[in-house]
Amino acid sequence: MFKFIFDKDTWQEVFDSLSKNKLRTILTMVGVWWGILLLVGLLGAARGLENSFNRMFGDFATNSVFIWAGNTSKPFKGFQEGKRLRLKLSDVAKLEDNIEGIEFAVARNMNQGLVVRDFLSANLNVLGDFPVLDKVKKRNLVAGRFINQNDIDNHKKVTVISEDTYKQLYEKEEEAIGTYIQINSINYLVVGIYQKGMIDNFGPSEDVYIPFSTFQQVYNQGDKFGFLMITGKPEYKIGQIEQDAKLLLKNLNEVHPEDNQAFGGFNLGKEFAKRYNFLTGMQFLTWFVGIATLIAGVFAIGNILLITVKERTKEIGVRRALGATPFEIQRQIIVEAVFLTIVAGMFGVIIGGWILIALDHFLGQGEDAILVNASVSILVLFIAMVVSVVLGTLIGLIPAFKATSVKPIDALREE
Amino acid sequence: MIVKPISYNDINVNKMLEIRNLHKSYPIGDSSLHVLKGINLTVEDGEMVAIMGSSGSGKSTLLNIIGMLDEADSGEYILDGLPIKNLTEKKAALYRNKFLGFIFQSFNLINYKTALENVALPLYYQGMSRKERQELAMFHLGKVGLTEWSHHLPKELSGGQKQRVAIARALAANPKLLLADEPTGALDSGTSYEIMKFIQDLNDEGKTILMVTHEEDIANMCKRIVRLRDGVIMEDTKITQVRAQQYV
Ligand SMILES: Nc1ncnc2c1ncn2[C@@H]1O[C@H](COP(=O)(O)OP(=O)(O)OP(=O)(O)O)[C@@H](O)[C@H]1O
C-alpha cells in the first residue's frame, strides 16, 4: 500500500483536485496556516517576554530566599527560650554540602552608616558582600567594577555605591571613581557605581557595598554575619530549600526543630510572584489562545472539508461508479488533507518565524528590550506539526468515511 | 473491419444477466414506497434493450440495481454468471470497473478534468500505467470523434460532446454491459440521433446495452423494448431496429 505514496499518479490526482479547487484549498490552508502562525508567534513572543524578565531578575527573583537568625521561642537541650542566635560562616558551608538544590548560598552583612564626602553626608545602608552577589543579583554597573576576590583577600577599603548615593554625594558630572568617601569615619576608595533595577524594589535599599571581609573586620563580626541569601537551582522548589535550610540551621544551633521564631525567612519568589503574577497570566493566556486557536482551526478545517465532501459527493459517486473502491477514495481524501496540513503548517512555521524575526528586530534590540530572544523550540515546532498532521488526518477521515458510507447511487443523486 | 453480427440471439449465446422476482421499496416516513414488485428479466449477450415506462415507474431504480449502484430488497440477480448478493463494496467496485459502463443523463463528467482525463479515469482504477491510459483514452475519444477536444474541460464542450466523452469513458475499460439512463434526455433530437448512432455502433461490435428512455423514436433504435408499469414488466417485445445513421 505504501507503493502508492510514491506513485506519480496519486500525486497527480491530489494536485489536480487541489489546484482545480483553489478556493477550497486556500481556505483550508489559511485555517491551518493561521493556527500554526498564531501558535508560533504567541509562544515565541511569550518566550521573549519570559527571557526578558529572566534577564532583568535572573533566578534571584523567582528562586531566592533570605534567612536570618532571631531568638529561640522554645526551650531545648537545657537552653532557655529567648536564646540569641547568630548565623556563622561555618553554617554556610554545611548548608551548601547538605542541602540539595542550592545554587548559591551567600552570606551578607548589613549596617546603617553615616557616609560623608567633603561637606555632604547621608545616613545609608552599608552592605558587606562577596563578589558572587553580582551573580545571583545582577548589579548593573554604570562605571567601574564590582567587589572582587582580591578586595576580599586583602580586606581592601573599597566601595561600590549606588547611583542614588552618587547623586547625594557628588556634583553632577563629577568623576567619582578613584575618589574617597568616608563610611563611619573610615576612608574608602570608590571603585564602582551601580544602577538599581527592578530587583531592588524588594528588600531594603542597598546603597553602599564594601567587601565582606572588610565589613567583618571594621565592625568586628568575627565568624558571624547578618543574613543569608540562598538561590535555588531552577529545577528545585525554593520553598522546600527554605524549609530544609532552616531545619539544618536549627540542628546545628541546638534549637527545637519546631521553633518557628528561631530563624526567619523571606521567600522572594513568593513575593515576586504576588507582584508580578501577570507573567503567569501571560503563560496561561498563551496556552489558552494557542489551544483555542488550534481548536477553532480544527473546526474550520473540518467544516471546510465537510463542505468539500458535500460538494464532491457527486464526484465521489461518479468515481465509485467507474470502479473506485471506498479504500481508494478514502486514501485520496486523506492524502489530500495530510498534504494540505503539512504544506500549510510549514508556511505557518515560516511566516511565524519571520514574525519572530521582525519582533526581535523591532522589540528585541538593546539592553532593556521588551522581548529577549523571542523564539520557539524545535520541539514545539515539531509538536505543532505533528498535531496538525494528526488533526489533518483525523479531519480527513471524517469526510472520507462520510463520502464512502452512502450507497453510490445516493452519492450520484446529490445535487 | 467491423463484423456485422448475423444475429447474436440466434446463435448459442450466453445470458448477460438474469433477474428473478426482484423487489425494491423506498422508505418514506413511516410507510414505504414499493417501486419494483417482482421483476423478471433475462438479457442475453449482444442485446440492445430499451426500458420504457411512465415517470416514477422505477426504470432508473431497476437500472441502478443492475449497475450495482443500488441494492434490491429481495430477488435474484445474476450478472454474467455471477450471483450479485451481499457484495462487499470493494467487490462491487471491482465488478463495476470490469463489467459495467455507465452513461448518465446529466453526463457526470468530473468538471476539473479534461475530456482525456475523464476518459482515462476508469483505467486509473484498473491500475493501468499512465502512458497506456492516455493512449487508450485517446483511442476511445477518437472513436467518438473528439480527438481535437481531448484537452478541453467539460464546460468547454456542448451537451452532445459531453455525452460522447461520457460514452468514451464508459467504453474505456472495455465493459461487457453498457448501462445508460436517458442518455439522450438532455439533448435535442439531432444530437440524440448522433449519440444513438454511436451506441448502435457499439452494439454492432457486440456490446450488450441497456438503456432507459422516454422517447419512442429512441426506443425504436434498440432491438427490444421492455415496458414497466406499477413495478412490473407489462410488455417485453423484440423489434426491428431503426438505424440512426439515416438521421445523422
Ligand atoms: N432514494 C429514494 N428515496 C425515496 N424514493 C425514491 C428514491 N429513488 C426513487 N424513489 C421513488 O421511486 C420511484 C421510482 O423512481 P425512479 O427514479 O426509478 O423512476 P423513473 O422510472 O426512473 O422515473 P423518471 O422517468 O422520472 O426518471 C419514484 O416514485 C421515486 O420518487
Ligand SMILES: [Mg+2]
Ligand atoms: Mg429515471
